[in-house]
Amino acid sequence: MARPVTNAAFEGLLLAAGYANSHAAFARQLNHAGRNEGAWRYDAASVYWWLRGRRPGEHVQAAMAETLARKLGRSVAIAELGFGAGDSIGMCVYPATVDGAIDTAEQIWTRLAKRFNQQDSGAFDTGKALEAALGWRYDLPDKALNRNGRQQVTSTDVQSLYALADHFTDLDRRHGSGSPRTRAVMADFLVRQVAPMLHGSYTDAVGRDLMRAAATLSGQLAFMSYDAGEHVMAQHHVTLGLRLAKTADDRLYGAHLLANLATQAVFLGHGREAARLIEAAIDGAGSAPAAVLARLHATAATAYGQSGERRACQLALTRAERALDRAGLDPGPRWVGYFSPAHLAGAALRCLGDLHLYTQALRHAPEALTLDSQNTRTRALHTALVAMTYARAGDTDAACDWTSKIGQHAAGIQSARVRQRVRELAATLSSQQTSPQVKEVFHILAAMPAAI
Known part of the structure; x- marks a missing residue:
């Protein structure tokens, strides 16, 4: 069954211009009008999704207005197209086409570059997350990606993007991502440099590598x-x-991103939805390298732990441990090299604690802190997690000892996740706040830069 039209304004313009039953013809004329932007490949399916709420980029809307104006014999303002304000992204939708993905990239990078000093609004949408997982897993592969645009893109150009991604990854792990300026600088680079590359000229091989680099940055x-x-x-x-x-x-890499989405869902308390997301990631990854499987199964364990699925959680942990044991012989892509025994121990600490298996969870505490020096934020998160697990287990003295160590690891870090974990720790200790030792650590928490 076709979805109902949600953009009545655009539908009315197509009807008036004689395109109501000829969406493919409109798409062909649109591609011709936008020929200076590169080799557009919009078709009837693109028009279908525009009528049902998908918002094309501003440059595409300008070409739409031009195409309709020629047929109608009058000027057509972009506002008449019914796609809403220029800085509005709308609900997150998995793009149906490559051109849709490129347009979406330009929109959301521009939005972030312009609004870095504004507060995020709205809520995480589990339904859209699951739709994205299904689209990624089951949509057919894209055909040839070669394009003819104004800017020639080479393999050397693409390699520079990977170097930039490594730079921002290192900054993120060392200092956290709480500063909006860092994200705005990155978004501005994406708008000014990467978006024109996506609209440029490249072969199929370079195009796929460019899409991979853009996916990495995104x-x-x-x-x-x-x-x-x-x-x-x-x-x-x-x-x-x-x-x-x-x-x-x-x-x-798609499975890795879907695991990140599942991790975000766990953080927000959507354990069951997170489990479905990570199951899709594991299924889509197939016979992946051991290091990748270790990371995916560790994420699955955290999702199962939060949703109370004890057997599935412990099975996922076992699979992650076995895969990590093989990772030295089967390391996988360079981007998964960060995942270490300490990261797996942190996942075990988290999910077993969620299942109230505190004794089992705390066995992983020492290894959870054997992190490389650049993993500053993870060290702060794991230290707070160890303290919280001791507090939930009823060992207030140990919880206070570990809480007193958080400050040295959290110094200089800007991270909402660290702040949230500190809040959870304080809430867990609050029932014992008459204790002199607990009072002392509350003063320590209150003095932290990442404090409540």
Whole structure:
């Protein structure tokens, strides 16, 4: 059954211009009008989705207005098209086409670059997250990606994007993503440099590598937004990253991004939905390298732990441990190199604690802190998690000892996730706040930069 039209204004203009029953003809004329922007490949399916709420980029809307104006014999304002204000993204939707993905990229990068000093609004949409997972997993692969645009893109150009992604990843792990300026600088670069590359000229091989690099940058920006508490923007970017990874035919990185989306869902308390997301990621990854499987199964364990599925949680942990044991012989892509025994121990600490298996959980505490020096934020998160697990287990003395160590790890970090974990820890200790030791650690927490 076809979805109902939601953009009545656009539908009325198509009817008046004689395109009501000829969406393919309109798409052909639109491609011709936008020929200076590159090799557009819009078709009847594109028109279908525009009528049902998908919003094309401003440059595409300008070409639409031009195309309709020629047929109607009058000027057509972009506002008449019914796509809403220029800085409105709307609900996060998995783009149906490559051109839709490129347009979406330009829209949300521009939006973030313009609004870095504004507060995120809206809520994480589990339904849209699951739709994105299904689209990534089951949509057909994209055909040839070669394009003819105004800017020639080479393999060397694409490699520079990977270097930039590595730089922002390192900054994120060391200092957190709480500063809006860092994300705005990255978004501005994406608007000024990467978006024109996506509209440029490239071969199929370079195009797929370009899409992979753009997915990597979008995925990093998604994770930074998530760490900063910008959950709607994070969902927009990870959904875009999924679509770009699909275009690049990189199922492993797509599975990694879907695992990040599941991690965000766990953070927000959507354990059951997170489990479905990570199941899709594991299914889509197929016979992946051991290091990738270790990361995916560890994420599955956290989702099952939060949703109270004890058996599934413990099975996922076992699978993650076995996969990580093989990772030295089967390391996988370079982007998964961060995942270490300490990260798996942190996941075990989290999910077993959620299942109230505190004794089992705390066995993983020492290894959870054997992190490389650049993982500053993860060290702060794991330290707070150890303290909280001791508090929930009823060992207030140990909880206070570990709480007193958080400050040295959280110094200089801007992270909404660290702040949230500190709040959870304080809430867990609040029932014992008459204790002198608890009072003392409350003063420590209150003095932290990442404090309540």
